[in-house]
Amino acid sequence: MVRAVTLKDIARETGVHVSTVSRALDPRARDSLTDEVVARVTETAQRLGYRPNRLAAGLRTKRTKTVGLIIPDITNPLFPPIVRGVESVLEPAGYVSIIVNTDGRRDRERFQMQVLMERGVDGVVHAAVERDDPYFDDIRQQSLPIVTVNRALDFDGVPGIVNDEAAGITAMFRLLHDAGHRRIAHIAGPQQLSTGVERLEAFRAAARDYGLDVPEYYISRSEMFVFEEGYRCAEQLLSLAKRPTAILAANDRLALGAMRAIDDQGLSCPEDVSVTGFNDSDYLELIKPGLTTVRVDKTGVGQRAAETLIAMLENPEAERPKRIVMPIEAVTRESVAPPKAD
Amino acid sequence: MVRAVTLKDIARETGVHVSTVSRALDPRARDSLTDEVVARVTETAQRLGYRPNRLAAGLRTKRTKTVGLIIPDITNPLFPPIVRGVESVLEPAGYVSIIVNTDGRRDRERFQMQVLMERGVDGVVHAAVERDDPYFDDIRQQSLPIVTVNRALDFDGVPGIVNDEAAGITAMFRLLHDAGHRRIAHIAGPQQLSTGVERLEAFRAAARDYGLDVPEYYISRSEMFVFEEGYRCAEQLLSLAKRPTAILAANDRLALGAMRAIDDQGLSCPEDVSVTGFNDSDYLELIKPGLTTVRVDKTGVGQRAAETLIAMLENPEAERPKRIVMPIEAVTRESVAPPKAD
DNA sequence: TTGTATGCGTTATCAC
DNA sequence: GTGATAACGCATACAA
Numbered sequence: 001m002v003r004a005v006t007l008k009d010i011a012r013e014t015g016v017h018v019s020t021v022s023r024a025l026d027p028r029a030r031d032s033l034t035d036e037v038v039a040r041v042t043e044t045a046q047r048l049g050y051r052p053n054r055l056a057a058g059l060r061t062k063r064t065k066t067v068g069l070i071i072p073d074i075t076n077p078l079f080p081p082i083v084r085g086v087e088s089v090l091e092p093a094g095y096v097s098i099i100v101n102t103d104g105r106r107d108r109e110r111f112q113m114q115v116l117m118e119r120g121v122d123g124v125v126h127a128a129v130e131r132d133d134p135y136f137d138d139i140r141q142q143s144l145p146i147v148t149v150n151r152a153l154d155f156d157g158v159p160g161i162v163n164d165e166a167a168g169i170t171a172m173f174r175l176l177h178d179a180g181h182r183r184i185a186h187i188a189g190p191q192q193l194s195t196g197v198e199r200l201e202a203f204r205a206a207a208r209d210y211g212l213d214v215p216e217y218y219i220s221r222s223e224m225f226v227f228e229e230g231y232r233c234a235e236q237l238l239s240l241a242k243r244p245t246a247i248l249a250a251n252d253r254l255a256l257g258a259m260r261a262i263d264d265q266g267l268s269c270p271e272d273v274s275v276t277g278f279n280d281s282d283y284l285e286l287i288k289p290g291l292t293t294v295r296v297d298k299t300g301v302g303q304r305a306a307e308t309l310i311a312m313l314e315n316p317e318a319e320r321p322k323r324i325v326m327p328i329e330a331v332t333r334e335s336v337a338p339p340k341a342d
Numbered sequence: 343m344v345r346a347v348t349l350k351d352i353a354r355e356t357g358v359h360v361s362t363v364s365r366a367l368d369p370r371a372r373d374s375l376t377d378e379v380v381a382r383v384t385e386t387a388q389r390l391g392y393r394p395n396r397l398a399a400g401l402r403t404k405r406t407k408t409v410g411l412i413i414p415d416i417t418n419p420l421f422p423p424i425v426r427g428v429e430s431v432l433e434p435a436g437y438v439s440i441i442v443n444t445d446g447r448r449d450r451e452r453f454q455m456q457v458l459m460e461r462g463v464d465g466v467v468h469a470a471v472e473r474d475d476p477y478f479d480d481i482r483q484q485s486l487p488i489v490t491v492n493r494a495l496d497f498d499g500v501p502g503i504v505n506d507e508a509a510g511i512t513a514m515f516r517l518l519h520d521a522g523h524r525r526i527a528h529i530a531g532p533q534q535l536s537t538g539v540e541r542l543e544a545f546r547a548a549a550r551d552y553g554l555d556v557p558e559y560y561i562s563r564s565e566m567f568v569f570e571e572g573y574r575c576a577e578q579l580l581s582l583a584k585r586p587t588a589i590l591a592a593n594d595r596l597a598l599g600a601m602r603a604i605d606d607q608g609l610s611c612p613e614d615v616s617v618t619g620f621n622d623s624d625y626l627e628l629i630k631p632g633l634t635t636v637r638v639d640k641t642g643v644g645q646r647a648a649e650t651l652i653a654m655l656e657n658p659e660a661e662r663p664k665r666i667v668m669p670i671e672a673v674t675r676e677s678v679a680p681p682k683a684d
Numbered sequence: 685t686t687g688t689a690t691g692c693g694t695t696a697t698c699a700c
Numbered sequence: 701g702t703g704a705t706a707a708c709g710c711a712t713a714c715a716a
Contacts, residue, residue, distance in 0.1 A: 004459070006693055017703045022695060029695095033701060054460045055397045055406065056693030059708045064397065066440075066461070074425055075624070080417040087443065096457060098408075098438050101429065115438060117346070118396045119408070256628060282417070283625040286598060348709060359687050364711060371711090375685065398709030401692045 005050045013044050021045075025052075058120055067309060068116035068124040069097040072104045077281045078298065079127065082149060085302020086125055093310055095122075102128045104224070110135055117144070123309045125302075129153055130192045145312040149305035152194045152323060159312075161305045161324045165195060168294035169202035169248070170209075171330040172276040175292060176246045177210050180338045181274060185218040185244035187233040187254045189225055196225075199250045199278065218244055222254055230257020238265050238273070245273060245339035252277035252284060255291055259335070270337035280331050290333025301326055347392045355386050363387075367394075400462055409651060410458035410466040411439040414446045419623045420640065421469065424491060427644020428467055435652055437464075444470045446566070452477055459486070465651045467644075471495055472534045487654040491647035494536045494665060501654075503647045503666045507537060510636035511544035511590070512551075513672040514618040517634060518588045519552050522680045523616060527560040527586035529575040529596045531567055538567075541592045541620065560586055564596055572599020580607050580615070587615060587681035594619035594626060597633055601677070612679035622673050632675025643668050 007025075011018045016037060023029040024041035044050075058064035069086060071079045083099065090097055098119060100112035109128060113135075116124060123145035129136075131154045140157060152160035176184050186203045189196030200219070207214040220236050222229035230249060234257060237244055249255035255277030262269045269275050269289060277284075277293035284291050304324055312320060349367075353360045358379060365371040366383035386392075400406035411428060413421045425441065432439055440461060442454035451470060455477075458466060465487035471478075473496045482499060494502035518526050528545045531538030542561070549556040559582065562575035572591060579586055580603060591597035597619035604611045611617050611631060619626075619635035626633050646666055654662060 004693095007695095008693080018693090019695080019704075020702055022693095023702085026695085037701080051456060051460050053401075053462065053693050055401045055462050056708090057695075059395075059397045059401055059692090059710095060694045060696080062708080074416070075422040077419065077625070080422060083416055084443070096440050096442070096461060099441055100438070101426070114393060118393050119438060120395065120397050283419070283628070286625070286629045288630050349711095350709080360709090361688080361711075362686060364709095365686085368711085379685085395709050398692090399711075401694090401708090402710050402712085404692080 004053065005048045006053065009048060010041060010044050010050060013048065014040050016041065063122055064120045065095050066119060066121050067095055067097050068121040069099045070102060070109065070112060070124060070126045070128050071099065072102050072128045074099065074101060077283065078150070078279055081282070081298035082127060082302040085299035086306045088299070089303050089306035089310065095310070104128070106130065106133070109133070122313050123147070125149055125305050125309055127151065131194050131197070145309060147305045147309045147312070149301050150195070154194070156322055159308050159321045159323065161301045161308065161326065162194070163296040163301065164325050164328045165198040166202040166205070168278055168296070168328040169199050170206045171328070172248050172278070172292070172294060173203065173206035173210070175330065175332065175336055176248060176274060176276065177212070179274065179336055181246040182212060183218070183242065183244045183339070184212065184214065184246045184248055185220065185237045187230055187237070187247060187249040187258060188219055188221045189250035189254070190223060191221065196250060203248060222250070225251050225253055227253050227257040227260070230254030231261045234258035234261035238262065238267070246336070247273060247275050249275065249277050252279045252281045252291060252293055255293070259291070270335050272340065274336040274339070276336060289335050292333045292336045293331050295329040295331045297326055346395065347390045348395065351390060352383060352386050352392055355390065356382050358383065405464055406462045407437050408461060408463050409437055409439050410463040411441045412444060412451065412454060412466060412468045412470050413441065414444050414470045416441065416443060419625065420492070420621055423624070423640035424469060424644040427641035428648045430641070431645050431648035431652065437652070439467070446470070448472065448475070451475070464655050465489070467491055467647050467651055469493065473536050473539070487651060489647045489651045489654070491643050492537070496536070498664055501650050501663045501665065503643045503650065503668065504536070505638040505643065506667050506670050507540040508544040508547070510620055510638070510670040511541050512548045513670070514590050514620070514634070514636060515545065515548035515552070517672065517674065517678055518590060518616060518618065519554070521616065521678055523588040524554060525560070525584065525586045526554065526556065526588045526590055527562065527579045529572060529579070529589060529591040529600060530561055530563045531592035531596070532565060533563065538592060545590060564592070567593050567595055569595050569599040569602070572596030573603045576600035576603035580604065580609070588678070589615060589617050591617065591619050594621045594623045594633060594635055597635070601633070612677050614682065616678040616681070618678060631677050634675045634678045635673050637671040637673045639668055
């Protein structure tokens with residue numbers, strides 16, 4: 001930190017008291033002062049290059065205009081656009097964010113939450129929640145405002161901005177079914193994440209709606225939303241006697257892993273096996289075959305999350321939304337084709 | 343912010359004075375106290391779940407254990423690994439970072455720097471500097487410790503962690519030359535960035551070393567390191583009467599744009615035109631043909647930058663390094679092939 | 685070895 | 701309308 005211009009300096013310079021300077025610089029208190037004083041103070045502040053010390057203000061007011069942003073891993077391409085969305089709303093409102101990574105580990109989640117509390121964050125945008133984080137009870141008791149984004153908690157009380165998982169999965173299922181597929185397998189996401197369970201449930205529901213009886217061995221559960229797990233699960237599915245003709249993966253990274261596995265087995269996508277993803281990650285348009293997937297508005301969820309949090313901060317009494325579901329869009333590329341005749 | 347346990351609470355509970363509690367919790371002051379008191383205080387702190395208020399401490403000590411991290415745009419895949427590198431070093435040292443995006447705009451750079459100063463950051467890791475930022479003079483006078491990463495300033499006094507641009511470009515040039523190319527063009531990066539100029543200089547030097555006379559019209563200057571600019575510059579180069587057989591691009595995104603342009607002209611890479619990039623962005627292994635490029639240790643530069651900054655913070659008197667150059671590695675994939683016979 | 689007093693920069697609550 | 705004063709939570713120089 002660095003010696004900076006303070007209210008005291010301006011007070012000395014203008015010949016008024018510090019508290020007057022403080023008022024003159026506060027839009028809400030300004031009108032109790034003479035226009036002349038306000039003008040002199042603001043001019044001097046400008047001239048001296050005054051910048052408020054947020055630490056001191058925060059110490060006094062208990063509001064730091066800082067929010068925590070908890071994400072699993074910034075190198076996962078899903079999150080940078082969410083982060084930008086959050087910040088695009090925070091910045092004009094005068095907030096900054098402190099970003100912390102959990103790497104999907106619960107102990108780190110708790111630890112990082114403590115780190116944020118030490119810094120006196122006004123609230124938290126949480127993009128790394130697991131369905132049943134037990135420590136959330138504590139958090140709620142401390143009444144620290146939290147909004148989850150992309151994922152949701154199993155219980156209410158914490159607003160969550162999520163995507164329309166059901167619509168997305170249904171759209172992918174329909175695409176595959178319409179192309180003629182009847183042996184459709186699912187690579188499910190981790191079941192401790194809301195996205196994992198909801199997409200699996202939606203898959204089952206879609207199958208039911210289409211009157212398709214999907215055997216249990218057509219559902220392969222991944223441990224994490226990563227390429228390697230997609231590869232592993234796809235290998236399993238492809239080795240089945242009754243090989244599926246299509247794989248509906250719970251996200252893009254799983255889908256990419258599956259595509260690689262298909263390739264490595266001497267098969268090809270989409271001729272032998274069709275594949276779909278979820279998220280529409282940024283770089284997907286560059287790969288071949290283009291992955292048919294569900295586009296989610298990553299920036300949008302981030303923005304909504306930030307807006308929701310700020311609303312909670314500026315108006316603590318207002319009723320909090322429970323869950324905001326954002327619309328999705330199906331993106332058709334080349335990874336889906338009709339199944340080969342048997 | 344939320345009502346938390348303070349030193350005062352612990353003092354009341356243990357029957358000693360606040361200052362004693364403060365000392366007992368400070369490793370450097372601890373040894374001036376009775377073991378018994380230290381034990382009682384730490385036990386109580388533990389039990390009550392005490393967490394220091396960093397704002398108050400920072401207000402008092404002028405050190406917040408917070409650093410600013412200025413980047414152009416977190417959605418540019420080059421930066422997340424750098425950010426992780428920085429944080430992997432900051433976190434164990436008890437620091438957090440406030441990340442701000444400049445979008446490559448100077449006015450935003452200044453503004454964000456102000457934002458960081460208001461927050462009392464101890465120092466800044468700057469990944470978005472332009473070569474001759476004029477306001478850097480001010481900054482240096484304020485003696486706010488700064489380290490640049492990935493890019494460098496033209497003048498000394500601010501340590502910079504950079505990659506070995508010359509070695510990277512030379513390696514790509516050699517690959518192309520060894521494959522038989524003699525008509526090698528360059529898509530240069532923006533010349534207000536150190537990476538842009540240094541890679542262009544290195545290109546010229548390499549050509550000289552290989553006794554190749556590269557005409558000026560084989561050098562196409564991009565305005566930004568983006569796909570679209572790579573496309574535009576490549577179109578220019580491909581429309582030349584004496585079409586180059588290889589394009590050495592100043593980074594991966596320019597290279598990808600060039601590949602698309604080649605494709606759109608009915609040509610193919612690498613059969614008709616070879617292409618190389620720089621950075622080895624994360625998703626490159628997924629695209630076809632695989633891009634031959636320069637791998638830079640993104641996490642590594644981030645780590646070194648954080649280490650350097652922390653060293654400056656903890657030991658302000660020590661001499662500061664001027665420039666740290668990190669080694670690179672050539673990555674050979676499929677985008678380079680011998681030129682077609684004329 | 686421990687307690688007392690003070691101040692970091694700001695804002696809020698009093699007076700005048 | 702403006703000034704004086706206290707307090708936020710902590711760290712430290714000084715006393716005892």
